[in-house]
Amino acid sequence: MEKLRICFVGTGSMGSAILHGLLASGYEKKLISATTKSEASSFKLRELGISALATDTSPDANQLLVADAQLIVLGVKPYQINQVLNQISEEVNREAVVISMAAGIELATISQSLPNHKNLVRTMPNTPALVGKGVTGLVGAASASKDAIEAASNLFRTVGEVVEVSESQINALSAISGSGPAWIMYIVEQWEKVAINQGFTAEQAATLVRSTLVGSAELLASSDEDPAVLRKNVTSPGGTTEKLIATLEEAELSKLFESSLEAAVKRAREIAASND
Ligand SMILES: NC(=O)c1ccc[n+]([C@@H]2O[C@H](COP(=O)([O-])OP(=O)(O)OC[C@H]3O[C@@H](n4cnc5c(N)ncnc54)[C@H](OP(=O)(O)O)[C@@H]3O)[C@@H](O)[C@H]2O)c1
Known part of the structure; x- marks a missing residue:
């Protein structure tokens, strides 16, 4: 996989599963950053050798770490997506690939907060990613470039299989493989x-x-x-x-x-x- 700078925004169960898979694949640690809410969670991530900040102790952690990222993986809970997107919208590079893992959040909703960003991707991974045996459903926005979709697919391929679907299928996929x-x-x-x-x-x-x-x-x-x-x-x-x-x-x-x-x-x- 091409070596891109990746930022995980919200790195709990799902974000960590992808992150661990990425590290196991030999991805360079210095290219990975991550944010969490609590300092305790960020501390654990720093122990893995990546840079991590917590919003509890660094309120602008998300803005700071997305700024130079080429791939941004949104791993906060669905109800937090809008708030986090609004927080980072100014800092996210126009060409960055923004990948949501949030159940039930449509590409159109993400696009409302990032109207100038075309490379939006919606995914639905699952936790066997933690052992490299995940399966991820993936759909790119109509505006997303082929390279952007390929970069997102490559990321999730480091932790298992990727199935490209239409957005109308992703809720069913979420029930079948996400859950x-x-x-x-x-x-x-x-x-x-x-x-x-x-x-x-x-x-x-x-x-x-x-x-x-x-x-x-x-x-x-x-x-x-x-x-x-x-x-x-x-x-x-x-x-x-x-x-x-x-x-x-x-x-x-x-x-x-x-x-x-x-x-x-x-x-x-x-x-x-x-x-x-
Ligand atoms: N779990 C699954 O099987 C699964 C499967 C498919 C998709 N998903 C999707 O993945 C997303 C995350 O789910 P999850 O189960 O991984 O949730 P989770 O374990 O609760 O993780 C959420 C993460 O977000 C962090 N966080 C909370 N507020 C934040 C903020 N303002 N800025 C930055 N980070 C913040 C939390 O920090 P702390 O660690 O400090 O609490 C935690 O690391 C959801 O949108 C869900 O729909 C989950």
Whole structure:
């Protein structure tokens, strides 16, 4: 990836995940800066060897650090995006690529605060980025240059896969992969509970479930087969697995997946409307 100066504005769970991936890829530390609210968070970032400032102790931290950045990654909460954009709008270089990771915040909203900046990119990463296995949905503003979109894609490719989508798809993508780790962890929680209810210790339940999860994920990743085929491979007619899947189907699990996705998309629209 071309060596650009990158500034993370708001570096919590998601910003740190991308930052750690970037560092693991060997990106030069002196090209990275970051801001947080608290001094404690900034201190941890400085310990990684990058420059970091906190707005609690340096109220103009965001303005100071974005000024010479070529890539700016906005990692504050969605409700803070407008306030932070208004704060930095004068300092952001006209050619800089401004990347938002904020759920539900539309490119048009970002553009209202940065009317003279064309290289705006909206993304939806996920936390497996922390281990280099993330997936990021990405869409550039119509005004963004090809190079800008490429630079943003390259950044997120250091921590996993990138899928370019249209902006109309990003709320659904946000529910599917952005919130994806939460779906999986919730399933793991339920799965371990039923194992414990069967008399396994918590440690045994964790080994049984987590090893099965990781093993199945690796099997899926290394196979050319559809998940349905891999499932059928372990489902003997008239056997126990068949009964297990039939029970999930009778409970209409697929409808539950559909309605939880719709609820998340609805919430993303509400966030967008409240930030117009
Ligand atoms: N978490 C996810 O799985 C996920 C997935 C996709 C997208 N996102 C998006 O990523 C963004 C961040 O989410 P998150 O979960 O990473 O939140 P988070 O952990 O709360 O991180 C927010 C960061 O912003 C900092 N901050 C707060 N006010 C600030 C200010 N005025 N100036 C500079 N920094 C400020 C916080 O500082 P302190 O550390 O001092 O509190 C913290 O480092 C959100 O817009 C979210 O929609 C998150």
